[in-house]
Amino acid sequence: MDDTDRLIINTLQTGFPICDAPYNKVAESLSLSESDLLARLQALLANGTLTRFGPLYNAEQMGGALTLAAVKIPAERFDEVTEIINAFPEVAHNYARSHELNMWFVLATETPEQQQHTINAIEQQTGLTVYNMPKLKEYFVNLRLEA
Amino acid sequence: MLEARDLAVLAQVSAGLPLCPRPYAQIGMELGMDEAEVISRVTALKAQGLIKRLGVIVKHRPLGYRANAMVVWDVPDELIKELGMYISHFSFVNLCYQRPRQPEWPYNLYCMIHGKDRATVLAQLEQLNEACSLARYGRQILFSRRCFKQRGAVYQAMPMAVVANG
Numbered sequence: 116m117d118d119t120d121r122l123i124i125n126t127l128q129t130g131f132p133i134c135d136a137p138y139n140k141v142a143e144s145l146s147l148s149e150s151d152l153l154a155r156l157q158a159l160l161a162n163g164t165l166t167r168f169g170p171l172y173n174a175e176q177m178g179g180a181l182t183l184a185a186v187k188i189p190a191e192r193f194d195e196v197t198e199i200i201n202a203f204p205e206v207a208h209n210y211a212r213s214h215e216l217n218m219w220f221v222l223a224t225e226t227p228e229q230q231q232h233t234i235n236a237i238e239q240q241t242g243l244t245v246y247n248m249p250k251l252k253e254y255f256v257n258l259r260l261e262a
Numbered sequence: 263m264l265e266a267r268d269l270a271v272l273a274q275v276s277a278g279l280p281l282c283p284r285p286y287a288q289i290g291m292e293l294g295m296d297e298a299e300v301i302s303r304v305t306a307l308k309a310q311g312l313i314k315r316l317g318v319i320v321k322h323r324p325l326g327y328r329a330n331a332m333v334v335w336d337v338p339d340e341l342i343k344e345l346g347m348y349i350s351h352f353s354f355v356n357l358c359y360q361r362p363r364q365p366e367w368p369y370n371l372y373c374m375i376h377g378k379d380r381a382t383v384l385a386q387l388e389q390l391n392e393a394c395s396l397a398r399y400g401r402q403i404l405f406s407r408r409c410f411k412q413r414g415a416v417y418q419a420m421p422m423a424v425v426a427n428g
Contacts, residue, residue, distance in 0.1 A: 116324075123318075124318060124320060124325075127317045127318040128317055128318055128320065129315075129317065130315055130316060130317050131279070131316040131317045133286070133301055133304050133305050133308065133316070134301065135284060135286065135287070135297060135301065136283055136284060137285065137286075138281075138282075138283060138285070139283065149283060153281050153282070153283075156281055156318075157281055159318075160278075160281075162324075163321060163324060164320065164321060164324040164325065165318045165319065165320055165321065166319045166320065166321050166412065167278050167318075167319045168278050168279055168281070168317070168318050168319070169275055169276065169277070169278040169279045169316065169319075170272075170275055170276065170279075170313040170314075170315070170316050171313070171314045171315050171316075171317075171319065172272075172276075172312060172313060172314065173311050173312055173313070173314050176310075176311055176312050177312060183361065183372075197410060201410050201411060206411060207411065208409075208411055208412050209409075209410040209411040210330070210406040210407075210408065210409055210410065211406065211407040211408040211410065212332065212404040212405065212406055212407060213404055213405050213407055214402060214404045216367070216404075217407075219332065219404070220411070246364050246367060248361040248362060248364065248372075249361065249362070250359040250360065250361055251359075251360040251361060251362060252342075252343070252346065252359065252360040253358075253359055254343075254346035254347055254349070254350045254358040254359065254360070255346075255347075255349075255350030255355060255357065255358040256356075256357055257355070257356055257357075258319075258356060258357075260320055260322065260325055260327055260356075260376055262320070262325050
């Protein structure tokens, strides 16, 4: 990754034009050729620096439900429970964290009912209590990371 | 109200915008729409907020963001809004939410900081502590140890990038 790649990433985290030749427009603003921009994006996707190039949806506005949940997994069961939880397609993000509540995951379901259903299923399959912490209020979201 | 043709556009772009000079024309070709219709529908979906933003979604670790801290505080309910808004002004804060307290888990204010290393994140937290007088409240810092999954949600075979912390 070079400075041009960083510039592309930083620019395209803020938005992308909706017009007939959007890559050309972005390329011009960065003093690149359109084909160079496309090739670099292709490479950044291929090497995993970018997870996706496209839209970030508002899941709740689409009728879906999101929540943050956590479990306390006894050390000796960590791998087994991780496998169970990761196998749920509703689990969108999952992190091990340094705390007694040592696994934190985001559940994304099409409806709020499915969210409860998934929580029940995880409790049943793991035998652990799921702490459910849906957001009550969003003060700030800025997922841009300076490359 | 979403029309079937809007849903078709959403589903088609959800996997990613085509990397070619006329991406909206390409999407239209898959759907039997012309480029102008795709552009006007995507513009409207963005204006309605269903599409929060278009662009790139980065992976943290390849960019050198290895320290990911979730910080939680137990603050008085009557102060949470003010504190949440104040914390959000700091440029290193990526997310700030209010969430319900739980039995044995009294924390109600959550903030996420993605940093390049732990020392930087801890110094930033110290800055927050001082500026917002947060030291008096119960707090926990949960650094991520491993990332097992970081992907979009899948709705009816439609992958959706979701905000990292629900």
